[in-house]
Amino acid sequence: MHIKTGTITNWGRYPAIRAELATPANRDEVREYIVAHDRMIARGNGRCYGDAALSACVLSTLALNKVLRFDKEEGIVQCESGVLLSGLLDLIVPAGWFFHVTPGIKSITAGGAIASDVHGKNHPVKGCFSNWLLSFELMDAEGRVHVCSREKNSDLFWQTCGGMGWTGVILSATFRLMRLPSPxxxxxxxxxxxxxxxxxxxxxxxxxxxxxxxxxxxxxxxxxxxxxxxxxxxxxxxxxxxxxxxxxxxxxxxxxxxxxxxxxxxxxxxxxxxxxxxxxxxxxxxxxxxxxxxxxxxxxxxxxxxxxxxxxxxxxxxxxxxxxxxxxxxxxxxxxxxxxxxxxxxxxxxxxxxxxxxxxxxxxxxxxxxxxxxxxxxxxxxxxxxxxxxxxxxxxxxxxxxxxxGRVDPRGFGESKFSSVLRQRLSAD
Ligand SMILES: Cc1cc2nc3c(=O)[nH]c(=O)nc-3n(C[C@H](O)[C@H](O)[C@H](O)COP(=O)(O)OP(=O)(O)OC[C@H]3O[C@@H](n4cnc5c(N)ncnc54)[C@H](O)[C@@H]3O)c2cc1C
Structure with a gap:
């Protein structure tokens, strides 16, 4: 696993913190890192602005970047959580599909889209990203993998959508696309x-x-x-x-x-x-x-x-x-x-x-x-x-x-393991 220590920021370039950044190559390495660290947070592509994906120990999902399935008939994508929406667009648009919900940036990961439950310019019509999410796999603080959907582990499903990474590490996701009538x-x-x-x-x-x-x-x-x-x-x-x-x-x-x-x-x-x-x-x-x-x-x-x-x-x-x-x-x-x-x-x-x-x-x-x-x-x-x-x-x-x-309430889902600097007051400089 690639691990380095350095200064990390998100898109706003503030706050900047010194942290250990681990990039596991597969889910076994994700488990190894989770089990060995008391406090950590998952990170996608760092396109949140402030302090959300920052902690003393940060686990990057960017190497979990495989598209696992693309059903061109039904418009369903299954991918690892570190896949970028930009990469998916290159695959789905030529085949006549688009995201039901997209934020105003495409260099975010599927995991980041779920953890922030992103919205687009069509919220009154289509809601948030979670509206089109069928299921995801989540690794918890003990390294166990849970398949979460509206039917299965539904509490964990809804706590994770917009839960800012505090429930665990999303490993993969399956979601619906919309037919695109034209580019x-x-x-x-x-x-x-x-x-x-x-x-x-x-x-x-x-x-x-x-x-x-x-x-x-x-x-x-x-x-x-x-x-x-x-x-x-x-x-x-x-x-x-x-x-x-x-x-x-x-x-x-x-x-x-x-x-x-x-x-x-x-x-x-x-x-x-x-x-x-x-x-x-x-x-x-x-x-x-x-x-x-x-x-x-x-x-x-x-x-x-x-x-x-x-x-x-x-x-x-x-x-x-x-x-x-x-x-x-x-x-x-x-x-x-x-x-x-x-x-x-x-x-x-x-x-x-x-x-x-x-x-x-x-x-x-x-x-x-x-x-x-x-x-x-x-x-x-x-x-x-x-x-x-x-x-x-x-x-x-x-x-x-x-x-x-802050409306995310970490009680009950592993605060000791998944924590970010979110909600803390940092000094002005
Ligand atoms: C120019 C710009 C425009 C934007 N426009 C919009 C917009 O229109 N609508 C909107 O809703 N948002 C918008 N955003 C915000 C952005 O979509 C979100 O911050 C998104 O979550 C960033 O994804 P990321 O992959 O970079 O995740 P990160 O920024 O790395 O992380 C964001 C949060 O997700 C968690 N997370 C990431 N991956 C995982 C994982 N695998 N498992 C568990 N938790 C995880 C992190 O812990 C963190 O809390 C915009 C951002 C930018 C820079």
Missing amino acids: NLAQQTVRAANYEALFRSFEEMKGRQYAAAWIDSTSSGQQFGRGAAFFADHIDHKQVNSLPYPVKKPLNVPFVPPFSLLHRLTIKPYNEMYFRKNRSGTREVDLDEYFYPLDRFSNWNRLYGPRGFVQYQFCLPEKYSFDGMRRVLEMIGESGETPFLTVLKRHGDPAPEAMHSFPIRGYSLALDFPRTKGIRSLIDKLDDLVWSLEGKIYLTKDACSAPRM
């Missing part, structure tokens, strides 16, 4: 002049399968909360035998600049340009352009410089969403902090059993903040507001929220 989507952009118009567009476009919006967090006055909403449906090209899926080589950010290139002086003009560029209208876009726009740049997280960045993603119940999100944007304006990316999504009812899944019926907002000295104090205030409005934060994005915001 393209009809995207309708609605450029909204202010906050009210942006929210209204979500209501007016409820029939569209996919929806997400960008908000200009630097806008004020009459333009406060302006943005662009992107709605889409798959185009139905009849009689397509094989679907092309050409993947363009991403542009790379080759090094970490000595300071963050993203701050108010650069974000404000960027937002102005982005707002002007995204005029209202309809056009045809491919899968990568609609679902994975950020994957056009690899290592874009380096733009935030050596201090990294934090993402704060929260969800509010429908009845509080409109006023609550507006208050959040106002608080950000008052704080002097400037998020680079601000993404609004609508969510439907969660599956009743999926107690750890993030989305609740309402809206979520994801905010990427450069990690300035003042960010922690703003996040404290946002936590208070989100808490008072019965909202939730997304643990897979979190680096510094108050421990009370």
